Structure formats: C-alpha cells, structure tokens
Amino acid sequence: MPEKPQEEHFAAAATRHFHDADYLRKGSRLPSADHLYGFAAECAVKSLLLRFTEVTMGSPKPEAPHPEDPDRTIEFGHINELVREVKLLARGRTGAALHSVLDDDLRVFRGWRVHHRYSDGGYAQAEVVDKRRDAAHHILFLHQQALLDGRIP
Numbered sequence: 001m002p003e004k005p006q007e008e009h010f011a012a013a014a015t016r017h018f019h020d021a022d023y024l025r026k027g028s029r030l031p032s033a034d035h036l037y038g039f040a041a042e043c044a045v046k047s048l049l050l051r052f053t054e055v056t057m058g059s060p061k062p063e064a065p066h067p068e069d070p071d072r073t074i075e076f077g078h079i080n081e082l083v084r085e086v087k088l089l090a091r092g093r094t095g096a097a098l099h100s101v102l103d104d105d106l107r108v109f110r111g112w113r114v115h116h117r118y119s120d121g122g123y124a125q126a127e128v129v130d131k132r133r134d135a136a137h138h139i140l141f142l143h144q145q146a147l148l149d150g151r152i153p
Contacts, residue, residue: 006057007050011143014043018140024096025129031121034129038112041136044143045102052094052152055139081107085123097152101142107137 021036046062049055055064055076066072067088076085083106086099108131116123145153 007010007047010043010047010050012145014040014047014140014143017043021133021136025133028039030124030129031116031119031153034112034124034132035117037129037132037136038109038114041105041109041132041139042082044136044139045079045082045106046076047100047124048102048143048146048152049086052098052146078112078114079106079113080114082106083110092128094152101153102139105139108132108135 004009005065017036018040021033024030024036025033046055048056049062053064055062057063058073061075061077063073065076066074074085074088076082080124105120111128112132142153
C-alpha cells in the first residue's frame with residue numbers, strides 16, 4: 001500500500017485534534033482543549049500550504065523557499081508561528097488567497113504556545129479557548145471547502 005502524502009496526514013490529524021478538543025472542552029478541560037485547537041488549526045493550515053503553495057516536506061517540518069533569499073528556506077512551525085510564516089509565503093495568486101482567508105483566524109493563535117503543555121493550565125480562559133475553537137473550526141471548514149472545490153475559497 002502506497003504511503004499517504006503528508007498533506008493527508010495533516011488533514012486527518014486536524015480533524016482528530018479538533019474532535020478531541022471539543023470533547024475536552026465539554027468536560028471543562030480548557031487547557032488541553034486549547035492546546036488541541038491550536039494543533040488542529042496548525043495541521044489544517046499545513047495541509048493547505050502543502051496543497052496550494054510551493055511548500056514541500058524536506059524536513060520534519062514543512063518548508064518553502066524564502067521569498068527574499070532563494071538559497072534559504074522557511075520552516076513552518078506551530079500555529080502561533082504560522083501567523084508570520086503564511087505572510088512570508090503569500091506570493092502569487094494562491095498564496096495571497098490563502099493568507100487572505102486565514103489572516104483573522106491565525107491572529108487568534110498569536111498567544112498560543114506549545115510549551116503551555118508543561119504549565120499548570122492557569123493561562124486557559126474560557127473566552128480565549130472559545131475564540132480559538134471558533135478560529136480552528138473556521139480553518140477546518142476552509143480546508144474542507146478547498147478540498148471539495150480544488151482551490152482556496
């Protein structure tokens with residue numbers, strides 16, 4: 001059986017993380033839910049980047065040529081870093097369209113940090129988690145729409 005492309009793994013992980021986050025949120029496990037909403041959004045964005053831009057998988061992280069220095073690459077990290085990185089990649093029609101539809105949703109994750117998984121969870125406030133849930137839900141919706149239409153909405 002041939003190996004699935006990385007963008008399919010990211011898409012499946014996005015859905016799994018989102019559903020797990022909803023389950024935890026309903027149980028008032030806000031720090032864990034917040035963390036998984038970030039991973040869900042991150043995976044969906046990475047899937048979109050791999051499908052609709054010049055991003056490739058040359059390392060454990062997706063990467064793309066740096067727009068100002070072709071000898072360098074940009075590695076795409078966690079959701080809070082994607083806010084800046086998608087802007088760097090937003091060249092050409094598909095990159096600009098991707099940045100345009102994701103910009104507001106990505107901004108919600110600026111304060112999200114992967115190292116919060118090691119904290120006591122006191123940072124997680126219901127209103128912030130709800131905003132991140134809404135943003136992750138919208139990103140996953142855009143991802144599904146892009147898969148159906150074959151283009152960025």
